Amino acid sequence: MKKAELLAPAGNLEKLKMAVLYGADAVYLGGEEFSLRAYADNFTFDDLKSGVEFAHDKGKKVYITMNIFPHNQDLKKIPEYIKEVSSIGVDAIILSDPGILSMVKEMAPDMEIHLSTQANNTNFMSARFWHDQGVKRVILARELSLDEIREIKENTPDSLEIEAFVHGAMCISYSGRCLLSNYMAGRDSNRGLCAHPCRWKYYLMEEKRPDEYFPVYENERGTFIFNSRDLCMIGHIPELIEAGVSSLKIEGRMKSSFYVATVVKAYREALDAYYQNKDSYKFDPRLFEEVCKVSHREFTTGFFFNKPGPNDQIYATSSYIRDYDFVGVVQKYDKTTKIATIEQRNRMYKGEEIEVVNPKGDFFVQKIEWMKNIDGEDIDIAPHPQMTVYMPMKEDVQEYTMLRRKSSSNE
Missing domain, CATH: 3.20.20.70 (Aldolase class I)
Structure with missing residues (x-):
């Protein structure tokens, strides 16, 4: 088969x-x-x-x-x-x-x-x-x-x-045959320009009371009806x-x-x-x-x-659930020294715990023992978008291995 x-x-x-x-x-x-x-x-x-x-x-x-x-x-x-x-x-x-x-x-x-x-x-x-x-x-x-x-x-x-x-x-x-975006925002979803009005919050307005808005909901849980x-x-x-x-x-x-x-x-x-x-x-x-x-x-x-x-349906919010942050991706790895060259994607801090996800096999957990910048200087934080960072790896990694951590906003 x-x-x-x-x-x-x-x-x-x-x-x-x-x-x-x-x-x-x-x-x-x-x-x-x-x-x-x-x-x-x-x-x-x-x-x-x-x-x-x-x-x-x-x-x-x-x-x-x-x-x-x-x-x-x-x-x-x-x-x-x-x-x-x-x-x-x-x-x-x-x-x-x-x-x-x-x-x-x-x-x-x-x-x-x-x-x-x-x-x-x-x-x-x-x-x-x-x-x-x-x-x-x-x-x-x-x-x-x-x-x-x-x-x-x-x-x-x-x-x-x-x-x-x-x-x-x-x-x-x-299946996506929608005209709502075209009508509401002048963006044709059937030509690749959808404005996603189905994720917007809507109110009801009576024509003779133009400044009075009433929430639209199926029950008390919320107003994101689409x-x-x-x-x-x-x-x-x-x-x-x-x-x-x-x-x-x-x-x-x-x-x-x-x-x-x-x-x-x-x-x-x-x-x-x-x-x-x-x-x-x-x-x-x-x-x-x-x-x-x-x-x-x-x-x-x-x-x-x-x-x-x-x-x-989700009536209360159109927000996403974000429990983890993507903090870096491996560009190079030296098996002899076990040092990885990382492209930063979100702020990383010395001493914090991260999950390391290889393309194959289980992820592993380690702490960031130390970090160096592109000039070889020790740093406690990698704050700049897509900056190059060097750090030791507990286990072998490869190009495009991802680093992630639990989001602090969800702790």
Whole structure:
């Protein structure tokens, strides 16, 4: 049986490298145009070439998003863009629009095509239709149960792959076909410019009392009426795979490198444990603890087991839970001296306890015994963003090993 793919977001070149090194089988990313994450760092053409080379050297794949719903003026640049991304060897194009599909087939006939969740594929007849048009993989709408996914898989050709989101932020408009941002902020979510008005706080105003605002709520708990919990299916790997999901997708091109690496590593370990012994597989709750160490909202299983209800919304706040800080990433390591060269990401202090997370294996805990700056001077604090710091390591580390600590604001 072919193993399910673990697919990770890559908002920039560093995130791509982190995703690959921490266990992703493939990454999806956006160029500077035609992607639904216009406010991510995204990839220049040179970065895209470097990213494809890095991933392919590690035996991993790269999928590029072209999943906007284009207007007429968007169509002018698309053919040349398709030729460019095809020339550097991306493994697939993710799209949602039939016009872009026809242009990909014309400009890059050998390119693998994946249908975006934006296309709202919710049934097997639709999946068959897209497969007949040349689509290799359908990324299913978020509003499907495991039973519905299983039925789609059973009623479509074996050559059609099924991808589903398993972790990350949930859109109140399910598959993302939303006009609220366009209306409220003049930013078209279907062209990559969503202002996330679903996370805003709303009040009710009566037309003859323009200065009187009344809170809008379903009960006394709060007023964030559109604010969904984040999706988390790490505890349900067997159910996903047995339903026919062939690619498990993590949301988060706007998230940090720390988020990408931590979540990917946890899902990688869960997947590997399942395939090592499917008959006696038991989920390790430690892995859920790991995904909780990155910035997140309270979790839900979305539509997979039943339709979300009031308990799947967060009414009181739109803030994230942040229990851990990402404080540094290893750039170099000398095995002889056991000294690591660290790029600082948040303030670090001599004497504080940190967790050291390698791409593979368990993390270890140590105290920062001493630190030196780039001039070799002893320092008690590393206060400057991305400053270079030298410190001893209790155990061996490698490039892109992460340093994290429990957030002082949560103690």
